[in-house]
Amino acid sequence: MALLNWRKELPLFGAVLGLILILGVGNAAFFSLDNLADLLRNSIVIGIMALGVMVVMASGGIDVSFTAIAIFSAYATTRLLLETGGGESIVLAFVSAAFLGSILGLINALFIAWLRLPTLIVTLGTLSLFRGAMLTFLGSEYITALPNSMVAFSRWDLVTGLTSGGSTYRVPVAFLALPLTAVLVSLLLNRTYWGRGIYAIGGDRESAERAGFATAGLQTFIYCFVGALSALAGMIHVTLGRIANPFDLVGMELNVIAAVVLGGARLTGGYGSVTGTLLGVALIVMINNSLILLGVPSFWQRVVVGLLILIGAGTTVVRGRALRGVRT
Amino acid sequence: MYQDFDQKHIPSELIRIEGVSKSFSGVQALREVSFSIAPGQVHGLVGENGSGKSTLIKILAGVLSPDRGALFFDGQPFRSVSPKRAIRKGIQVIYQDFSLFPNLSVAENIALVSEVARGAWRVDRRRVRELATRGVRLLGVELDLDALVENLPIFQWQLVAIARALVQQARLIIMDEPTTALTRIEVDSLLKVIRSLRDSDIAVLFVSHKLNEVCNVADRLSVLRNGSVVANLDSKPFDPLGVAELMTGRPPGGRTVRDRPDDRRVLLSVSNLARQGAYSDVSFDLQEGEVLGITGLLGSGQTELAMGLSGLLPAETGRIELDGKDAVIDGIQSALDLGIAYVPEDRLREGLFPKHSVLENLLAASVERSCGFLSFIDFQKFKGIATAWVERLSIKTSSLDLPVETLSGGNQQRVVLAKWLSTEPRVLVLNNPTAGVDVGSKTEIHGILQQLAEQGCGIIIVSDDLPELLENCDSIRVMSKSRLSERLTAEATGEDQLYRMLIGEVH
Numbered sequence: 001m002a003l004l005n006w007r008k009e010l011p012l013f014g015a016v017l018g019l020i021l022i023l024g025v026g027n028a029a030f031f032s033l034d035n036l037a038d039l040l041r042n043s044i045v046i047g048i049m050a051l052g053v054m055v056v057m058a059s060g061g062i063d064v065s066f067t068a069i070a071i072f073s074a075y076a077t078t079r080l081l082l083e084t085g086g087g088e089s090i091v092l093a094f095v096s097a098a099f100l101g102s103i104l105g106l107i108n109a110l111f112i113a114w115l116r117l118p119t120l121i122v123t124l125g126t127l128s129l130f131r132g133a134m135l136t137f138l139g140s141e142y143i144t145a146l147p148n149s150m151v152a153f154s155r156w157d158l159v160t161g162l163t164s165g166g167s168t169y170r171v172p173v174a175f176l177a178l179p180l181t182a183v184l185v186s187l188l189l190n191r192t193y194w195g196r197g198i199y200a201i202g203g204d205r206e207s208a209e210r211a212g213f214a215t216a217g218l219q220t221f222i223y224c225f226v227g228a229l230s231a232l233a234g235m236i237h238v239t240l241g242r243i244a245n246p247f248d249l250v251g252m253e254l255n256v257i258a259a260v261v262l263g264g265a266r267l268t269g270g271y272g273s274v275t276g277t278l279l280g281v282a283l284i285v286m287i288n289n290s291l292i293l294l295g296v297p298s299f300w301q302r303v304v305v306g307l308l309i310l311i312g313a314g315t316t317v318v319r320g321r322a323l324r325g326v327r328t
Numbered sequence: 329m330y331q332d333f334d335q336k337h338i339p340s341e342l343i344r345i346e347g348v349s350k351s352f353s354g355v356q357a358l359r360e361v362s363f364s365i366a367p368g369q370v371h372g373l374v375g376e377n378g379s380g381k382s383t384l385i386k387i388l389a390g391v392l393s394p395d396r397g398a399l400f401f402d403g404q405p406f407r408s409v410s411p412k413r414a415i416r417k418g419i420q421v422i423y424q425d426f427s428l429f430p431n432l433s434v435a436e437n438i439a440l441v442s443e444v445a446r447g448a449w450r451v452d453r454r455r456v457r458e459l460a461t462r463g464v465r466l467l468g469v470e471l472d473l474d475a476l477v478e479n480l481p482i483f484q485w486q487l488v489a490i491a492r493a494l495v496q497q498a499r500l501i502i503m504d505e506p507t508t509a510l511t512r513i514e515v516d517s518l519l520k521v522i523r524s525l526r527d528s529d530i531a532v533l534f535v536s537h538k539l540n541e542v543c544n545v546a547d548r549l550s551v552l553r554n555g556s557v558v559a560n561l562d563s564k565p566f567d568p569l570g571v572a573e574l575m576t577g578r579p580p581g582g583r584t585v586r587d588r589p590d591d592r593r594v595l596l597s598v599s600n601l602a603r604q605g606a607y608s609d610v611s612f613d614l615q616e617g618e619v620l621g622i623t624g625l626l627g628s629g630q631t632e633l634a635m636g637l638s639g640l641l642p643a644e645t646g647r648i649e650l651d652g653k654d655a656v657i658d659g660i661q662s663a664l665d666l667g668i669a670y671v672p673e674d675r676l677r678e679g680l681f682p683k684h685s686v687l688e689n690l691l692a693a694s695v696e697r698s699c700g701f702l703s704f705i706d707f708q709k710f711k712g713i714a715t716a717w718v719e720r721l722s723i724k725t726s727s728l729d730l731p732v733e734t735l736s737g738g739n740q741q742r743v744v745l746a747k748w749l750s751t752e753p754r755v756l757v758l759n760n761p762t763a764g765v766d767v768g769s770k771t772e773i774h775g776i777l778q779q780l781a782e783q784g785c786g787i788i789i790v791s792d793d794l795p796e797l798l799e800n801c802d803s804i805r806v807m808s809k810s811r812l813s814e815r816l817t818a819e820a821t822g823e824d825q826l827y828r829m830l831i832g833e834v835h
Contacts, residue, residue: 191451193444196432200440203429210391210427211441212412270431 008264011315012279015308019286027293033161034169035290041171041240043285045070045233046252047178047278050259051185052229054277057260058189059222060202060269061119064253065108068130069227070234071249073101076138077235078244081147090149097235098228104130105227106220113219131250143244150239174236181229186274198222202269258305259284262312283308341403342367342500342531343388343419348397350383357383359555361397365500368529370522372546372566374539374575376766378724378736380555381535385502388533389421390414415445418499422506426489430478434471435460437488442496463491467521482674483510483626490521501525502533507541508763511626511792512827519545537766539568539575540795551575576768592616594652595786596668596755598637601646606632607810610646614755614786619777621801622790622812625830629810631673634757634790638670639663650754664693667754671744671761675737679744682733686725689732689743690714694750717746721776738769745776755786762796774800794823794830806830 023030049066056063077097086092104126111122146154153174160170189195197218200208209215238244263280265272284305291301344364350357358380365371375381386392387399390409399406401417421427428437439459443451460473469487477488486506493501503522507515522532522545536542542549543566551559551574559574592615601610607629614620624630635641637648639660648655650666657663663670672678680689691710714728721742725735732743741761748756761777762770777800781787791797797804804821806813806829813829 193440193449193451196436196440196451197444199431200429203431204427207427207429210389210411210421210423212415212444270429 009273009276009279012263012276012283012312016279016282016286019283023286023290023293030290030293032165033163034167035293037159037169037171039285039289040175042289043281044175044178044240045237045249046256046259046285047281048181048229048233048236049256050263050277050281051181051274052226052233053256054260054263054265054272054274055185055189055198055222056119056226057265057267057269058202058272059198059219060205061112061219061222062257062267063108063119063123063223063226064257065104065123065125065127065130066226066230066256067249067251067253068127068134069101069104070230070237071246072104072130072134072138072234073097073227073231074234074238075134075143075244075246076100077231078143078146078150078238079138081150082143082145086147088147088149090153093147093149094232094235097231099231101227101229101231101234102224103227105224105230108227109220109223112223113216127250127253134246138246140246142246144242146239146242146244150235151242154239154242172240174240177232177236181232182274182278189274194218194221199270202271255284255288255305258309261309280312340366342401343406344400344403345384345388346398346400348384348387348394348399350380350387350392350395356555358387358394361552361555361557363550363557363560365531365533366548367499367531368526369547370526370532370534370545372542372549373533373535373552374537374542374549374571375552376537376575376738376768379552379575379766381552382504383555384552385421385423385504385533385535388414388419388500388502390419412445415441415496418497419502420493420496420498420500421502422486422489422493422504424505424508426485428477428485428488428492430476432477433473434475434477434480434488435473437477438463438473438492438495441492445496459495460491463495466494467491468517481626483514486510486514486518490518494525498530500531500533502535504535505537506534507536507538512794512830513625515541537770539571539767542566543568543571553577572767592618595650597649597652599647601633601636601643601648603632603636603641603644606641607636607643607807607812610636610812612805612812612815614788616784616786617781618803619781619787619789619801621797621804622788622807623792623794623797623804623826623830624807626792628807630790630807631759632810633807633812634670634759634788637663637755637788638668638757640670664751667752669693669748669751669753669756671748671756671758673759673763675740675744679747680732680740683731685729686718686723686732686735686743687711687714687728690717690728690746690750693747713750717750721746722772736766736769738765738773741765741769741773742776745773749780753785755788756780757788757790759790760792761789762791762793770796794826798823798826 029035049070052066053063074097077093077100080096081093108122108126111117112119154172156173157170158173158175160168162168189198197208197213200211200213201215201218205215234249237249259280260272260277261267261280262283263272263276263278265277287301287304291304292298341364346362348361349359361380361384373381373384383392387394390411390413393409399409406417429440432440435456439456442459443456457473464471464473467487467490471484471487471491477485480488506518510518519541522534525532534542534546546566547564549561549566549571550557551571553575594613595616596614599611602608610633612620622630622633632641636643637657639657639662642658648657655666657666657668681692687710691714711728717723718725718728723742723746724739732740735743762773765773777787777789789797789801798821802817804816804826806826
């Protein structure tokens with residue numbers, strides 16, 4: 001099974017390598033340590049979010065509210081820590097953000113799992129709702145004086161050094177959250193029957209119910225889980241940026257969904273893998289951050305992302321058709 | 329376990345249903361239903377569509393709970409049934425749509441349900457593999473365990489579904505229309521599997537509208553009509569005609585005989601039609617008002633030929649003449665323009681827009697014809713046309729606005745028929761027109777086809793239901809290895825002879 005998946009992701013892997021080559025040949029600066037560190041740093045938030053979205057898409061749903069959940073949770077947690085003076089523990093900060101995120105996810109779940117409303121409609125609604133509620137009730141000022149623990153965490157480096165050109169490069173410890181999340185999601189999806197149940201719902205919800213899966217419970221779990229992951233991503237974004245800006249993150253939904261779709265997940269549900277998603281994230285991050293090295297104007301990045309989605313999704317569909325023969 | 333007496337041992341009772349009633353928004357689906365199923369017995373359950381079979385299955389599976397009445401398992405009351413609890417008790421349902429996960433592998437599809445029922449939370453891949461291997465071995469077939477189910481042909485879905493039931497500690501396997509997607513050879517091996525289940529003391533509830541198969545395989549038989557059990561037959565042999573009468577409440581129709589002058593004009597003439605990998609060297613004539621039957625083993629090219637004539641898989645070489653004039657069929661639209669309509673086999677996936685209304689489905693193929701390109705849609709006029717079709721084909725629906733997926737199989741098929749008939753076809757090509765349709769509807773659909781033929785429409789029925797072909801067709805041709813046999817007249821051909829031709833014993 002592992003082999004089969006690997007083969008499926010080979011074209012995507014090829015695309016990532018190809019893009020690396022093009023970027024590297026086009027501008028040697030691509031391979032510089034500070035650029036690579038930049039890419040890693042920039043992939044943390046989008047990567048964690050993409051893994052969450054992939055889980056939702058595997059279950060046959062779609063979530064567009066995750067950016068609002070991310071910034072809501074991070075902004076609220078930051079304010080809470082500042083006002084209660086509980087800013088000494090970074091663990092507490094992340095845990096409370098994740099808790100808040102899963103509560104917001106639970107609101108999605110109530111509509112989706114229990115009222116059985118279409119996921120896109122619900123999350124479009126809550127995207128606006130969460131963001132509006134945050135700006136109305138929590139405020140809309142930037143917070144630049146973050147709690148001490150968050151500032152300390154942002155300075156905690158995993159790798160750091162000086163390039164030959166004399167500039168510093170650094171990869172923060174927060175980067176570890178991405179591989180850890182990847183391993184966690186992979187274990188969940190492939191090694192537990194909760195995970196298999198998620199794919200089962202995405203394959204055929206009624207069959208999943210007949211098979212004895214508690215589909216409503218599983219869906220509740222999924223949206224809470226995505227909420228928690230988004231909140232973590234939001235906290236990392238705020239921490240590394242050293243600013244809690246309530247206008248951040250919302251707007252990058254399509255970038256994240258693009259990465260997940262490029263990674264092999266289908267909007268119709270039932271498919272999606274951690275490896276594929278990470279490769280999709282790599283593509284999107286490189287396009288967004290490095291195409292500029294080739295002198296490609298930034299508006300063109302959007303064009304490239306769009307083309308990639310069309311090509312990526314197109315090949316999946318066409319190959320599936322070929323496998324099944326003429327009858328589609 | 330027990331001695332093999334002449335008479336099968338007096339069965340104890342595995343599950344008993346007592347006075348079960350169930351209604352949906354005022355419609356009584358089941359009324360005081362009572363019967364019991366014994367271990368090691370094949371219990372046949374027959375009834376027309378809409379008679380309550382599906383509701384009864386769902387109650388046994390724990391998907392629905394009865395409004396009134398009780399279930400007993402091993403003599404104990406079986407309360408607050410949920411799917412999970414039913415599975416733990418050993419009740420396995422193989423649904424008509426197979427309830428498989430197309431996105432997962434064959435192995436996982438076989439093992440998943442029993443692992444979940446066991447309460448496992450960690451995926452043990454070796455165990456999954458072992459279970460799947462065992463299931464496939466119990467069934468006595470070969471399947472690629474690593475293939476994704478969505479890439480398998482439909483009849484292998486059935487095999488996966490049965491293998492899945494077998495690996496669970498099943499004590500009662502409920503099979504809902506299990507033979508619909510199978511060819512005769514596969515049906516034979518399925519019946520063999522069912523008999524071997526009986527020998528290992530597993531009870532089978534065989535739900536089907538194919539009376540010959542049920543009467544052949546069942547030890548006991550319950551007949552449902554309008555939500556009530558009208559008969560519990562306890563011993564063999566069962567007479568299919570008698571059962572049909574119990575089921576429908578009216579005497580069954582025999583062979584449809586129709587006055588047909590011998591030499592009528594040739595309507596459609598096909599010569600040396602071929603398409604790489606689909607059909608080759610196909611030649612035949614179809615007269616006005618002729619009903620031509622085409623049969624063959626699964627994968628012999630008969631479906632492809634039907635799709636070829638209707639423009640879905642156009643021929644690459646060969647000649648088609650309609651009314652003596654050369655005709656080109658290179659797509660669905662050109663076939664429709666020529667007056668050739670195709671009724672596909674899988675009505676829910678290919679023939680209908682399941683979530684759309686009966687009205688929209690009825691008119692989907694003829695909108696342009698009724699109101700012209702680029703003009704506004706006149707819904708009042710459409711309602712009139714649709715109502716006329718509903719009456720003409722006696723489609724049972726309480727409203728034109730209901731989603732078509734809520735109709736029973738027989739009524740859905742009538743909607744598909746009406747949709748294509750409204751294009752006023754000269755030639756109607758049908759692929760397994762009565763698959764998954766109950767006896768009553770089947771007879772009526774056959775009647776509609778005969779009526780059309782009388783009006784001069786040429787009809788081609790592709791089907792693996794041999795009695796259906798013999799009853800309805802003027803001539804029959806057998807397809808094997810993408811080629812078409814000589815013309816056989818239905819009157820001069822027996823079912824046995826046809827069957828032997830089919831499996832290649834006679835040429």
